[in-house]
Amino acid sequence: MLQRIRFLPFLPVYVAIYFLFLYLPILLLPVLSFNDAATTTFPLAGFTTKWYASLWGNSVLLQAARNSLIVGVCVSLLSTILGICAARAITRYRFRGQRAAGGLIMAPLFLPEIIVAVSLLMIALQFGLQLSLVTVILGQVVFCIPYSMSVLVSGFEGFDRSLEEASYDLGETAFGTFRRVTLPVVAPAIVSSLLVTFTISLDEFILAFFLSGTEPTLPVYIWGQLRFAAKLPGVLALGSLMILASVVLLTVAEVLRRRAERRTQAALAH
Amino acid sequence: MADRPMISIENVSRYYGVYKALDDVSLQIGEGEFFSLLGPSGCGKTTLLRSIAGFDVPTSGEIRIDGVASTLLPANRRPTNMVFQNYAIFPHLDVGENVAYGLKRLRLDATEERRRVSDALDQVRLTGLDRRKADELSGGQRQRVALARALVMRPKVLLLDEPLSALDKKLREQMQVELRSLQQAVGITFILVTHDQYEALALSDRIAVMFGGRIAQVATPKEIYQHPRTRKVADFLGGMNFLRARLLADRKGDVSVDAAQFGTVNLAKPAGFTASDGHVTVGIRPERLRLLWDDERAPHELTGRVENRAYFGEVTHLTIGVDGLEQPLSMIETNDYGADDLPVGAEIRLAYDPDAFVLLADDEMALRA
Numbered sequence: 001m002l003q004r005i006r007f008l009p010f011l012p013v014y015v016a017i018y019f020l021f022l023y024l025p026i027l028l029l030p031v032l033s034f035n036d037a038a039t040t041t042f043p044l045a046g047f048t049t050k051w052y053a054s055l056w057g058n059s060v061l062l063q064a065a066r067n068s069l070i071v072g073v074c075v076s077l078l079s080t081i082l083g084i085c086a087a088r089a090i091t092r093y094r095f096r097g098q099r100a101a102g103g104l105i106m107a108p109l110f111l112p113e114i115i116v117a118v119s120l121l122m123i124a125l126q127f128g129l130q131l132s133l134v135t136v137i138l139g140q141v142v143f144c145i146p147y148s149m150s151v152l153v154s155g156f157e158g159f160d161r162s163l164e165e166a167s168y169d170l171g172e173t174a175f176g177t178f179r180r181v182t183l184p185v186v187a188p189a190i191v192s193s194l195l196v197t198f199t200i201s202l203d204e205f206i207l208a209f210f211l212s213g214t215e216p217t218l219p220v221y222i223w224g225q226l227r228f229a230a231k232l233p234g235v236l237a238l239g240s241l242m243i244l245a246s247v248v249l250l251t252v253a254e255v256l257r258r259r260a261e262r263r264t265q266a267a268l269a270h
Numbered sequence: 271m272a273d274r275p276m277i278s279i280e281n282v283s284r285y286y287g288v289y290k291a292l293d294d295v296s297l298q299i300g301e302g303e304f305f306s307l308l309g310p311s312g313c314g315k316t317t318l319l320r321s322i323a324g325f326d327v328p329t330s331g332e333i334r335i336d337g338v339a340s341t342l343l344p345a346n347r348r349p350t351n352m353v354f355q356n357y358a359i360f361p362h363l364d365v366g367e368n369v370a371y372g373l374k375r376l377r378l379d380a381t382e383e384r385r386r387v388s389d390a391l392d393q394v395r396l397t398g399l400d401r402r403k404a405d406e407l408s409g410g411q412r413q414r415v416a417l418a419r420a421l422v423m424r425p426k427v428l429l430l431d432e433p434l435s436a437l438d439k440k441l442r443e444q445m446q447v448e449l450r451s452l453q454q455a456v457g458i459t460f461i462l463v464t465h466d467q468y469e470a471l472a473l474s475d476r477i478a479v480m481f482g483g484r485i486a487q488v489a490t491p492k493e494i495y496q497h498p499r500t501r502k503v504a505d506f507l508g509g510m511n512f513l514r515a516r517l518l519a520d521r522k523g524d525v526s527v528d529a530a531q532f533g534t535v536n537l538a539k540p541a542g543f544t545a546s547d548g549h550v551t552v553g554i555r556p557e558r559l560r561l562l563w564d565d566e567r568a569p570h571e572l573t574g575r576v577e578n579r580a581y582f583g584e585v586t587h588l589t590i591g592v593d594g595l596e597q598p599l600s601m602i603e604t605n606d607y608g609a610d611d612l613p614v615g616a617e618i619r620l621a622y623d624p625d626a627f628v629l630l631a632d633d634e635m636a637l638r639a
Binding site for chain 1: 323324325344345346347350351352354355356358360361362371372375376419420423
């Protein structure tokens with residue numbers, strides 16, 4: 001039962017302020033990125049796409065973008081594969097220490113990232129690991145598994161074992177069952193996990209900053225550019241593109257996750 | 271039953287650690303028989319069904335399906351198909367694809383496959399619904415898809431794991447009728463697991479009642495209802511008034527007992543029955559007791575008073591206290607003469623037929639000796 005809300009006139013105002021505070025700075029980014037002026041000030045000087053065009057000629061930036069892409073793909077694949085194993089174990093089996101295991105997997109979400117980054121850096125140096133994209137990937141996987149897990153667990157939760165049994169019962173082999181039933185039913189959750197973890201990796205700064213050595217990812221590159229006022233409009237253009245990419249990927253991921261949830265729930269009689 | 275049973279279960283046991291899910295079960299089920307495994311939850315009926323399907327491997331014993339030793343045969347190579355309790359409809363496939371799922375492996379030509387799918391859908395009265403998605407189906411329709419998906423494989427045995435328990439009462443009763451006529455139409459062996467005694471009675475050719483991993487009795491519905499062998503079986507299948515009676519005479523085929531206010535009663539003695547301490551348990555079904563109205567007389571009468579009354583629409587359940595009986599009697603009366611208006615405390619007379627009493631073993635062990 002919904003409670004009738006009193007003080008009604010104040011609420012819409014509050015909500016409006018809340019959302020302005022949340023999204024206005026982010027919306028300013030694309031607006032200013034089309035501004036035909038070297039400084040980010042109002043009033044706007046005129047419309048231009050030259051800042052976007054300048055991105056293409058910048059080889060250091062393109063290298064950073066390529067690094068981000070490599071890291072993003074590796075992180076999303078690794079954390080999704082590990083997430084699949086963990087999510088299947090958590091949803092399918094009952095074992096000793098199950099709750100503790102689930103908690104420990106989710107814990108990185110709540111650890112201060114910078115502390116983890118420093119300790120990973122110490123370990124890497126201790127073992128004589130060269131700082132590279134590999135160390136960034138390993139560090140980010142730790143932080144992406146919790147996201148991957150929560151997406152996959154909600155996709156697997158409704159996956160009833162009887163679906164696989166029904167497939168065996170109808171004469172299918174173990175491999176055929178995996179191909180024709182298990183994979184298609186959980187596929188949307190897996191794709192959703194890939195997209196979410198890729199997005200997180202793309203935007204991640206602290207670990208990349210500490211562990212990337214001489215190979216910057218996009219956020220690290222942006223951080224480096226902020227020292228030069230003249231580079232700011234270009235950074236705004238790049239930032240706008242990254243926001244756009246994140247929003248698109250996360251939207252697709254959420255749509256897929258919901259579809260996966262509906263599907264697995266539809267499989268069950270009640 | 272045919273000469274060679276379709277399913278033969280020989281001394282099958284299944285242990286989970288020290289817990290005995292199945293304890294030395296032997297059973298034969300004939301070709302074309304509608305057979306029910308009936309019992310409370312945890313009695314082993316589902317484990318037994320899953321062993322026949324190939325989802326569970328017995329710890330010891332042997333299962334033969336149509337003469338073939340099948341104990342260790344994987345589920346996908348058995349001539350059995352199963353309707354799961356939650357139906358397990360593949361959510362990413364539509365109705366037609368669900369039904370055709372198992373046929374794909376047979377590599378039939380497209381026309382033949384389509385024909386078999388549409389025949390199966392006709393059989394379960396889902397004609398023309400092949401393009402429906404799983405999440406667009408009602409509970410009853412899911413049940414039918416699960417049936418069609420299994421039957422289209424032309425199994426020798428169809429296994430049904432509590433298929434009606436998720437449906438509401440009206441639909442369940444309708445599906446019971448359909449299930450029975452479907453079985454008669456296809457003519458194959460159906461094995462139904464259920465905890466609903468009325469479902470088992472209404473559908474089955476024979477019923478096995480199970481408790482604690484053991485089979486307590488196997489018989490036709492009528493036999494099992496009218497002549498339950500043990501107190502537990504009698505209690506599980508409908509109401510029963512139990513009475514501790516003193517043994518008067520123990521002869522070869524029958525016994526005489528002193529059934530308190532009911533007087534001396536003669537009862538047929540089942541094979542292997544032994545009375546332990548000079549007392550036996552006898553029982554009489556509530557509907558075999560009848561109220562006597564006005565000056566109606568009966569050869570065997572008892573007087574008592576109404577202690578409780580529950581109105582069930584077409585019948586009224588009465589609890590009658592009788593002096594000299596430890597337990598009050600329960601009885602079921604139709605409402606034609608006004609049993610529904612009897613006030614609590616009313617003095618009544620009731621008639622009984624001494625032949626309606628059955629002799630019950632107190633536990634299965636008493637019969638095994």
